[in-house]
Amino acid sequence: MIDTWITDLTHFFDDAGDLVSEPAQAKALAEYFATIVFMASYPDHEYPPEYIVKCRRRPNRNPCLGEIVGIINPETDDIMWMCQKCNDKGIISNWRGSMWDLSDSEQLVH
Numbered sequence: 001m002i003d004t005w006i007t008d009l010t011h012f013f014d015d016a017g018d019l020v021s022e023p024a025q026a027k028a029l030a031e032y033f034a035t036i037v038f039m040a041s042y043p044d045h046e047y048p049p050e051y052i053v054k055c056r057r058r059p060n061r062n063p064c065l066g067e068i069v070g071i072i073n074p075e076t077d078d079i080m081w082m083c084q085k086c087n088d089k090g091i092i093s094n095w096r097g098s099m100w101d102l103s104d105s106e107q108l109v110h
């Protein structure tokens with residue numbers, strides 16, 4: 001059975017609305033999921049290379065570094081993401097309207 005990360009993005013905010021800063025592990029996870037939201041909500045399929053998210057898993061203590069792909073599920077509005085290399089995957093909810101939601105930040109002209 002493959003574990004799926006079920007993430008409610010609001011769980012990574014503190015009372016002031018900022019990303020949690022401690023414990024360090026929670027902060028690292030929060031930043032990881034934030035970059036996935038950036039990438040998946042980018043309003044174009046061709047996002048810039050700086051938006052690419054690398055897998056943070058370390059199977060057998062070796063960094064996976066596979067590229068994460070993320071899409072917005074049109075039915076649930078959750079972000080579904082997956083590592084193309086190790087198949088680590090997850091679902092992020094309650095990201096819409098967060099500071100990392102880029103989906104309606106600009107209109108791109110094709």
Ligand SMILES: [Zn+2]
Binds near residue numbers: 057088
């Ligand atoms: Zn991976």
